[in-house]
Amino acid sequence: MSTALLEITGVHKHFGGVAALCDVSLSIEIGHIHGLIGPNGAGKTTLFNVMTGLYRADSGQFRLDGQGYRPSSVHKVAQAGIARTFQNIRLFKAMTALENVMVGRHIRTRNGVWAALTGHRRGREEERQTRERAMHLLDYVGIGPFADYRADSLSYGHQRRLEIARALATEPRLLALDEPAAGMNLSEKQQLRELLEKIRGDHRTVLLIEHDVKLVMGICDQLTVLDHGQVIARGSAETVRRDPAVIQAYLGASAHA
Numbered sequence: 579m580s581t582a583l584l585e586i587t588g589v590h591k592h593f594g595g596v597a598a599l600c601d602v603s604l605s606i607e608i609g610h611i612h613g614l615i616g617p618n619g620a621g622k623t624t625l626f627n628v629m630t631g632l633y634r635a636d637s638g639q640f641r642l643d644g645q646g647y648r649p650s651s652v653h654k655v656a657q658a659g660i661a662r663t664f665q666n667i668r669l670f671k672a673m674t675a676l677e678n679v680m681v682g683r684h685i686r687t688r689n690g691v692w693a694a695l696t697g698h699r700r701g702r703e704e705e706r707q708t709r710e711r712a713m714h715l716l717d718y719v720g721i722g723p724f725a726d727y728r729a730d731s732l733s734y735g736h737q738r739r740l741e742i743a744r745a746l747a748t749e750p751r752l753l754a755l756d757e758p759a760a761g762m763n764l765s766e767k768q769q770l771r772e773l774l775e776k777i778r779g780d781h782r783t784v785l786l787i788e789h790d791v792k793l794v795m796g797i798c799d800q801l802t803v804l805d806h807g808q809v810i811a812r813g814s815a816e817t818v819r820r821d822p823a824v825i826q827a828y829l830g831a832s833a834h835a
C-alpha cells in the first residue's frame with residue numbers, strides 16, 4: 579500500500595517559450611520532510627505555485643491522500659489540506675502576530691473571519707477558540723511572547739516562524755515551505771531546523787524548497803532535484819549527493835569549493 583501523501587504526475591508548465599516544468603513527477607511520503615532542490619531557475623517555485631493553485635498547470639495529475647484534487651485556486655488547495663509559505667515573507671504587516679495566525683485559522687472555522695471581526699454573537703465562542711489555538715501555535719513555533727507585537731516589528735527569523743504558525747493554523751496535511759531559511763543567520767537556521775524536526779515529530783508532512791544545502795541534506799528524508807524544469811534525481815540525501823547529474827547541475831560549485 580502506498581503511503582504517499584502527495585503524488586504529482588506528468589506536470590507541464592510553459593511561460594511563452596520557456597518550459598518551466600517538463601513532465602515533472604513527485605511523490606511525498608506521509609511524515610517525511612521532502613526537499614525540492616535545484617539551481618536558480620530550475621522550476622522549484624513554479625512547481626509550488628502550480629500545486630498550490632497560484633498558477634494553472636498546462637497538464638498533469640495531482641493526488642492528495644489518495645484523492646485527486648484540482649489546484650484551481652489557492653483557497654481550494656488550502657481547504658484540501660496544503661498550506662504554504664512564500665520566498666518573500668507575506669504577512670499582514672500592520673496586524674499583530676496573534677491576528678496573523680487567527681486569520682490563517684479561520685479557514686477551518688464555521689463562521690469565518692467576518693463573523694469574528696464584526697463581533698457577531700455566533701462567532702464569539704468560535705473566536706475565543708480560534709484565539710486560544712492561535713496562541714498555542716505561536717508558543718509552538720517559539721514566538722508566544724511576541725503575540726501582541728505588530729508583524730512588521732518582529733525580527734526576520736521571527737517573521738518566518740510566524741508564517742509557519744499561520745500556515746499550521748489551517749491544519750494542513752502538507753506544509754509547503756518556500757526557502758524558510760533565506761536571509762537567516764546561523765543560529766536562526768539552527769532554530770529553524772529544530773522547529774522542522776519538531777513538526778515532523780508531530781507526524782506532519784513537509785515539502786521544503788531550500789538553497790541551504792547543509793540544512794537540506796541534514797534534515798530531509800527524501801529529495802527531488804530539478805534542473806531546467808526536469809527532475810534529474812530523487813532519493814535520500816546520500817543518494818542525491820553522489821548523483822553525477824546533481825553534482826554537475828547544482829552541487830558542483832559547493833562540492834568543489
Ligand SMILES: Nc1ncnc2c1ncn2[C@@H]1O[C@H](COP(=O)(O)OP(=O)(O)OP(=O)(O)O)[C@@H](O)[C@H]1O
Nearest residue numbers: 593596597598616617618619620621622623624625
Ligand atoms: N511568472 C513567470 N513568467 C515568466 N517566466 C517565469 C515566471 N515564473 C517563472 N518563470 C521562469 O520559469 C523558470 C523557472 O523559474 P522558478 O522561479 O520556478 O525557478 P526556481 O527553481 O524557483 O528558481 P529560484 O531558486 O531562483 O527561486 C525560469 O526560467 C523563470 O524565469
